[in-house]
Amino acid sequence: MTVKGRIHSVESCGTVDGPGIRFVIFTQGCPLRCQYCHNPDSWKPSDGQEITVDELMKEIIKYKSYINFSGGGITASGGEPLMQPVFIKELFRRCQEAKIHTALDTSGFASFEAAQSVLEYTDLVLLDIKSFDPKTYLDLTGVSNEPTLRLAKYLNEIQKPMWIRYVLVPNLTDDPGMIEALANFLKDFTNIEKIELLPFHKMGEYKWEELGYEYLLRDTPAGTREDIEKAATIFKKYNLPVETN
Numbered sequence: 001m002t003v004k005g006r007i008h009s010v011e012s013c014g015t016v017d018g019p020g021i022r023f024v025i026f027t028q029g030c031p032l033r034c035q036y037c038h039n040p041d042s043w044k045p046s047d048g049q050e051i052t053v054d055e056l057m058k059e060i061i062k063y064k065s066y067i068n069f070s071g072g073g074i075t076a077s078g079g080e081p082l083m084q085p086v087f088i089k090e091l092f093r094r095c096q097e098a099k100i101h102t103a104l105d106t107s108g109f110a111s112f113e114a115a116q117s118v119l120e121y122t123d124l125v126l127l128d129i130k131s132f133d134p135k136t137y138l139d140l141t142g143v144s145n146e147p148t149l150r151l152a153k154y155l156n157e158i159q160k161p162m163w164i165r166y167v168l169v170p171n172l173t174d175d176p177g178m179i180e181a182l183a184n185f186l187k188d189f190t191n192i193e194k195i196e197l198l199p200f201h202k203m204g205e206y207k208w209e210e211l212g213y214e215y216l217l218r219d220t221p222a223g224t225r226e227d228i229e230k231a232a233t234i235f236k237k238y239n240l241p242v243e244t245n
C-alpha cells in the first residue's frame, strides 16, 4: 500500500531540529495558532503538496551517508506531524528499517493513540511546551496544554529520549514563577536529554501579513540573551540539562 501525506516543505541539511545534520520534513496542517508561529502557511491541512512515503524515502536515501556520518537523521516537524499519524508512522518505520535516526518535533496536541502509534518508530521526541500555565497556553495557541503534559509524562514512563523546547516571549512566557512551575513539573523526569530555551523573534511576521492574519506580537520586543540566561538559572536550580544557544 502506498501511504501518502501532505507536506509544506523539506530541508535537506537542517542543523537545529535534533542532533547532527537532519533531513527535515515540515508537514502540512496544524491545530494550533501560536501567536509567534513562523509558518502560518502550514496551518491549513489541505494546502501544501501531496507526497508518498516512497517518494520521500528516495530523497532521504540520497543524503543517508552524509546524515549518518554527522550523527543526524530525519525530523518530522510542522505544522503538526501528529495530524498525519499514518503517514509519519510509515515514514519513520521505513527510516528505521534503513538505519536512519527519527525525531518527532511536536506540540503534543494530538490524540494520545495517534501519538502512541508514531512513537513505536520514533527515536527522539522534541516536545514544545509553549507554557505550563493553562491560561497562557490557551491565549498563546488557542488550545489546551493538557494533551502536551500528558504526553510528556508518558514519554518519561516509556523512557523515550526527549528534548524540551521552550520559546521565551517577553511579557507572555517569561514569567519566572511560570518557568519555575514547569521546571518543578519536569524535575523528576529521567528521559530528558536537553532543554532548549529559544528566544522569541519575528521571522514569520511578514507571512502573517501576506496571509491577511493579524500579528498580535508586532510590538513585542525580541528576546535577549539576558532573558535566556535568567530562565536557564531556574532550570539549573532543578538540575535540569538546559542549553541556551
Ligand code: SF4
Residues within 6 Å of the ligand: 030, 031, 032, 033, 034, 036, 037, 038, 039, 040, 042, 078, 079, 080, 107
Ligand atoms: S505548533 Fe508550530 S506550526 Fe503550529 S501554530 Fe504553533 S508554531 Fe505554528
